[in-house]
Amino acid sequence: MLVFPNAKLNLGLYITERRPDGFHNLESVFVPLPWTDALEILPSEDGQATSLTLTGRPIPGDPATNLCVRAYELLQADFPQLPSAQIFLHKIVPIGAGLGGGSADAAFALKAANDLFSLNIPIEALEAYARRLGSDCAFFIRNKPVLATGRGDVFEEIELNVAGAGCVVVYPDLHISTPEAFARITPQPPAQALRAAVAQPLETWRETIHNDFERALAPKYPVLADIKQRLYAAGAAYASLSGSGSAVYGLWPDREPRTMQWPAEFTVWKGRL
Ligand SMILES: C[C@@](CO)(OP(=O)(O)O)[C@H](O)COP(=O)(O)OP(=O)(O)OC[C@H]1O[C@@H](n2ccc(N)nc2=O)[C@H](O)[C@@H]1O
Numbered sequence: 001m002l003v004f005p006n007a008k009l010n011l012g013l014y015i016t017e018r019r020p021d022g023f024h025n026l027e028s029v030f031v032p033l034p035w036t037d038a039l040e041i042l043p044s045e046d047g048q049a050t051s052l053t054l055t056g057r058p059i060p061g062d063p064a065t066n067l068c069v070r071a072y073e074l075l076q077a078d079f080p081q082l083p084s085a086q087i088f089l090h091k092i093v094p095i096g097a098g099l100g101g102g103s104a105d106a107a108f109a110l111k112a113a114n115d116l117f118s119l120n121i122p123i124e125a126l127e128a129y130a131r132r133l134g135s136d137c138a139f140f141i142r143n144k145p146v147l148a149t150g151r152g153d154v155f156e157e158i159e160l161n162v163a164g165a166g167c168v169v170v171y172p173d174l175h176i177s178t179p180e181a182f183a184r185i186t187p188q189p190p191a192q193a194l195r196a197a198v199a200q201p202l203e204t205w206r207e208t209i210h211n212d213f214e215r216a217l218a219p220k221y222p223v224l225a226d227i228k229q230r231l232y233a234a235g236a237a238y239a240s241l242s243g244s245g246s247a248v249y250g251l252w253p254d255r256e257p258r259t260m261q262w263p264a265e266f267t268v269w270k271g272r273l
């Protein structure tokens with residue numbers, strides 16, 4: 001079974017408090033971004049152990065701990081009838097970019113195994129498996145715009161009118177680790193209610209919707225503010241860091257983004273939400 005795990009963007013991101021379990025409560029709107037990896041899961045040849053074949057963008061870390069493998073093993077622990085699998089991942093979405101790429105691969109691996117082997121796991125149970133793999137992983141099970149709270153794993157439906165907006169995502173070849181980014185944050189309540197702010201026209205968001213990681217990361221990574229400023233100079237109605245970085249995106253509600261030149265080492269995605 002071949003699936004295409006997509007990335008996500010954060011529209012606003014407020015880190016509101018540190019929790020006793022070491023994680024942080026947050027408030028953010030997550031939206032699917034149609035920038036995808038390719039993931040294939042097939043039953044193994046007779047007697048072969050589960051294998052992972054990686055192509056595309058190199059993924060740091062031991063392949064045995066790749067989130068696709070961990071997702072599959074999580075299901076195998078509860079479904080002994082699940083055979084070994086051959087997993088092929090062609091990695092395209094930048095890593096450590098705040099685009100949720102690893103979490104998307106894990107969630108799509110759960111969904112693909114559920115469909116391929118007819119496990120009939122209900123959607124709520126798939127979300128529960130996903131929560132064990134990463135804070136934002138459960139988002140990719142339903143893969144619809146949500147207001148996320150808690151650890152980034154508690155969702156409420158939200159009305160959004162960004163579908164079809166022009167979007168440019170710029171990854172400056174900079175891996176920012178999520179724990180490192182959190183270490184730079186002082187939690188505080190959001191200045192504005194996010195649900196109300198995203199309901200207003202996109203042109204108003206520049207004044208009302210913020211990502212707390214921007215200020216926290218600015219001293220160490222000035223390139224992030226440079227990219228944002230260039231997106232605004234090219235006519236974006238709204239521009240922001242996604243997640244804990246380092247990808248920065250711009251949105252254009254009703255017209256094509258102007259062509260922009262970026263350094264050769266940057267990776268740029270251009271399309272529509
Ligand atoms: C904070 C967000 C916002 O979108 O950042 P990005 O990963 O997108 O940049 C995500 O929810 C991240 O989700 P995810 O990347 O799955 O995080 P996890 O693997 O669960 O956690 C990685 C580390 O980040 C910190 N962490 C993560 C989520 C959270 N709510 N509080 C935290 O303090 C913890 O130090 C944790 O050990």
Ligand SMILES: Nc1ncnc2c1ncn2[C@@H]1O[C@H](COP(=O)(O)OP(=O)(O)O)[C@@H](O)[C@H]1O
Nearest residue numbers: 060061066067095096097098099100101102105
């Ligand atoms: N399939 C995968 N794709 C990307 N990263 C993975 C994967 N499996 C494990 N990882 C690990 O997860 C970490 C976070 O990756 P990713 O989800 O892309 O970043 P972010 O949380 O910033 O969106 C990486 O450092 C990587 O080592």
